[in-house]
Amino acid sequence: MNPTPESPPALRFSLSELSGSLGDFGTIIPLILAVALVSDVNIRYALLFFGIWFILTGLYYRLPIPLEPMKAVAVIVIAGSIGSSEIAAAGLILGIIFLVLGYGRFFAIIETWVPQSVVRGIQLGLALLLFRSSWDFVVKDPVFFLLGIAIIACFALLCRFRSIPDLSAIVVIGVGLVAGIVLYGVPPVSLIPPPQLVVPAPADFSSAFATLVLPQVVLTITNAILATSLLTKDLFREDVPPRRFSTTIGLMNLTSIPFGGFPMCHGAGGLAGQYRYGARTGGANVYAGVIFIILALFFTSPQVLSIIAVGVLGALLVFVGIEMGRHGLKTDSYLITALIAVLALVLGMTVAFIIGMILAYGAGWIRTRNGAKRET
Numbered sequence: 001m002n003p004t005p006e007s008p009p010a011l012r013f014s015l016s017e018l019s020g021s022l023g024d025f026g027t028i029i030p031l032i033l034a035v036a037l038v039s040d041v042n043i044r045y046a047l048l049f050f051g052i053w054f055i056l057t058g059l060y061y062r063l064p065i066p067l068e069p070m071k072a073v074a075v076i077v078i079a080g081s082i083g084s085s086e087i088a089a090a091g092l093i094l095g096i097i098f099l100v101l102g103y104g105r106f107f108a109i110i111e112t113w114v115p116q117s118v119v120r121g122i123q124l125g126l127a128l129l130l131f132r133s134s135w136d137f138v139v140k141d142p143v144f145f146l147l148g149i150a151i152i153a154c155f156a157l158l159c160r161f162r163s164i165p166d167l168s169a170i171v172v173i174g175v176g177l178v179a180g181i182v183l184y185g186v187p188p189v190s191l192i193p194p195p196q197l198v199v200p201a202p203a204d205f206s207s208a209f210a211t212l213v214l215p216q217v218v219l220t221i222t223n224a225i226l227a228t229s230l231l232t233k234d235l236f237r238e239d240v241p242p243r244r245f246s247t248t249i250g251l252m253n254l255t256s257i258p259f260g261g262f263p264m265c266h267g268a269g270g271l272a273g274q275y276r277y278g279a280r281t282g283g284a285n286v287y288a289g290v291i292f293i294i295l296a297l298f299f300t301s302p303q304v305l306s307i308i309a310v311g312v313l314g315a316l317l318v319f320v321g322i323e324m325g326r327h328g329l330k331t332d333s334y335l336i337t338a339l340i341a342v343l344a345l346v347l348g349m350t351v352a353f354i355i356g357m358i359l360a361y362g363a364g365w366i367r368t369r370n371g372a373k374r375e376t
Contacts, residue, residue, distance in 0.1 A: 121336060
């Protein structure tokens with residue numbers, strides 16, 4: 001199950017890979033922290049299983065294929081303070097769905113029927129959502145946001161005119177940590193206790209399906225699977241079939257959720273972020289996994305993540321959004337892609353996908369009809 005069976009990419013463990021491993025922290029850390037603060041989800045086990053699966057994913061794909069919290073689930077939990085039992089039920093349902101889809105011909109069919117302009121629209125919409133998320137950080141911490149932007153821009157210029165790796169993510173996260181420690185002090189250190197089995201009640205499955213599963217399925221199919229597969233071709237010229245992403249999403253959730261993990265998926269935004277800051281092989285995933293496991297085992301209080309100056313996370317998100325938007329513009333219909341992106345920002349990914357499909361097929365039908373008229 002290698003992405004390129006003939007010559008799988010060799011893992012590298014350079015400073016560039018380490019820098020790239022931090023490229024998606026600006027998305028992962030705020031979401032996991034917010035979920036832990038508003039619900040009874042245990043941040044220790046969420047981080048632990050992120051770390052384990054980051055390492056396994058890097059070794060399996062040999063590419064910096066990221067892991068992210070399932071965004072629709074996370075946002076709904078943050079908005080509605082849903083409990084860990086219902087979250088676990090949603091994660092198990094989603095794990096089963098994507099494991100089954102990974103072993104069928106579903107994605108071969110959907111790739112045929114979902115136009116490229118729709119997938120690119122989802123990518124561009126995600127870029128806009130990242131820009132909007134970064135704005136929240138700007139408002140909260142404008143000084144460190146501007147400092148982060150300056151650091152990243154300086155490294156971009158140095159990398160262009162000098163042969164040095166882009167270590168901007170390392171420097172930016174380091175600045176944010178030092179600033180947080182100076183302002184709030186050293187966070188408490190404690191060891192993680194053994195995980196306890198999470199068993200959802202039967203009623204949790206029905207409520208989770210309507211509240212959490214349905215919104216997440218469309219987002220996972222489009223962004224975590226189809227858009228990630230397409231971006232992998234753009235960045236690495238590697239053809240990783242969508243069904244493989246579906247399979248790993250299913251496996252990671254079915255093995256993590258019963259022990260306190262949070263629902264996880266891949267993500268085109270995370271891939272763009274890790275690539276933007278230097279990741280080129282699965283070595284970046286191994287680095288990220290080790291970092292998350294260390295955090296989970298020894299630094300288990302939410303205060304550890306909350307000490308990072310949030311402005312620097314916003315700076316990371318801005319440049320990830322630029323990277324994602326650049327690839328979202330590689331479309332065969334700028335109009336449809338732009339409309340989907342705006343709809344995703346205003347109405348959400350699910351509505352944008354549905355309307356985008358209608359528009360894409362409607363435009364195709366009109367072109368076919370006009371072509372037939374000209375021939376007659």
